[in-house]
Amino acid sequence: MTDTKGQILGFVRDRYPQAEITESQDIFALGFVNSLFAMELVMFVEKTFGVTIPNEELRIDNFRTANSMSELVTRLLAEPAVA
Amino acid sequence: MTVTGVAPPAAAPPVPAAGTARVTDRRSARAFVDTHVAPYADAYDRAGRVPEELLRRVAEAGLWAPFLPPGAGGTGMDWVTLGEVHEEVGRGCSSLRSLLTVHTMAAWTVQRWGSPEQRERWAPAFAAGERLGAFCLSEPGAGSDTSGITTTAAESGGGWALNGVKKWTTGGQRADVFLVFARTEASIGAFLVPRDTPGVEVRPIDDMLGTRASMLAEISFTDVVLDKDALLGPSGFTAGMVLTGTLDLGRYSVAAGSVGIVQACLEASAAYAASREVGGTPLARLPLIQAKLSDMVTDARAARLLLAEAGRLKDAGEASTIMATWVAKYFASTAAARHASEAVQIHGANGCSTDYPVARYYRDAKVMEIIEGSNEIQRTTIAGQADRERTG
């Protein structure tokens, strides 16, 4: 597992210690995500990986699983920063 | 502070003293409030509004949106300092602090979620106080239950058509632009609506229990045609984040204002207890009064620390700031309501009169337990955190 993925999973598991979550599990399907958690998740990703997630990337598919979030981070880190 | 020779209700509010220095920290905020705000706050309360001159002084002091980056007209003030500044304003006048709160919510939302064009259009005007913002979420039929709002924004002709009624909009009588939350097909979106857009109608709401000078309004939007770029932020599942983030800042500012109310209660009560004698003994020597004062001192410090912690986490970009802000607001608002009640008690009949500010603190503090998430909603949310983080 990549470090990015591990950190994201660690964050989700920290918030929901009683749930067993894997890297490919859809956290929306598990019913975890309310707007408060969505906000926390986005803040966590931005802060931990030093990225700004543009509005058009704030799509549900980018946040369904630790895998998809990790791919989003990798993609954002590869892109030149835009103003 | 004692105010005598007061103006009758609805008289024009008095003009604050001239000469305004920039506010950059707690100390300068305190000086600003002691000069321009606190001496007049009871009169603003009775007039049911603050004067335009005060709004201009706030602009001259750079107080409207100092957290915006320098490029957008702010000074990049950190959140810990902003909390201290809003505390000081709340100590002097909860109505003005309320106006700052909703303006902060609008300005931050544009900065955080706006496109570069939206930021360029609005942020400098918000920073300079040339345009004042207000926050429109609550409706006649929906307050705590935000999912119950019925205002709609339908895509139409490449833009949006907005319909619905918003109620209890702080600053609505005066604001130039409304940050309106409305149902879209996908979820709830945030829209910037200039006041002068055809179809916008503002009806003042006067004579509220507290924050009486914060110029509330009910606002109806009838077939209001908006450009495509009136929508702020993403649509889809994350649209709810715009509201979450906006409310988080509102809650932070109200928490700060509540700390200010506790501090104001303490200062007024300590002064009164030192000068008022019963049977030849100053109130301040009576153990039952001392107990009230000691609890005010303790809660003011505790609430301030919770606020500072929430601010520190905001400055660090930590996600845990959201829950920390809930906790700070819950603690500070309940402390404000409790201590404002005790401050009136310490003042006896004087506390029930217009000769002392504590009756205003009492009325304003009650509002703090209702706005930006009522006490019940705060407790439910905080308990939800305890539940989701349980390990067993």
Ligand SMILES: Cc1cc2nc3c(=O)[nH]c(=O)nc-3n(C[C@H](O)[C@H](O)[C@H](O)COP(=O)(O)OP(=O)(O)OC[C@H]3O[C@@H](n4cnc5c(N)ncnc54)[C@H](O)[C@@H]3O)c2cc1C
């Ligand atoms: C002075 C003032 C200024 C305001 N300014 C603004 C503003 O600028 N913009 C804006 O959009 N709104 C504003 N509001 C409205 C404010 O946000 C709402 O009043 C608040 O959200 C509560 O909603 P409500 O009044 O509809 O009460 P309701 O939601 O009807 O609640 C009534 C009571 O039931 C309790 N309750 C509700 N749900 C639950 C639950 N699930 N469990 C237990 N108890 C519950 C509440 O805590 C409350 O005690 C303002 C209100 C005031 C008083």
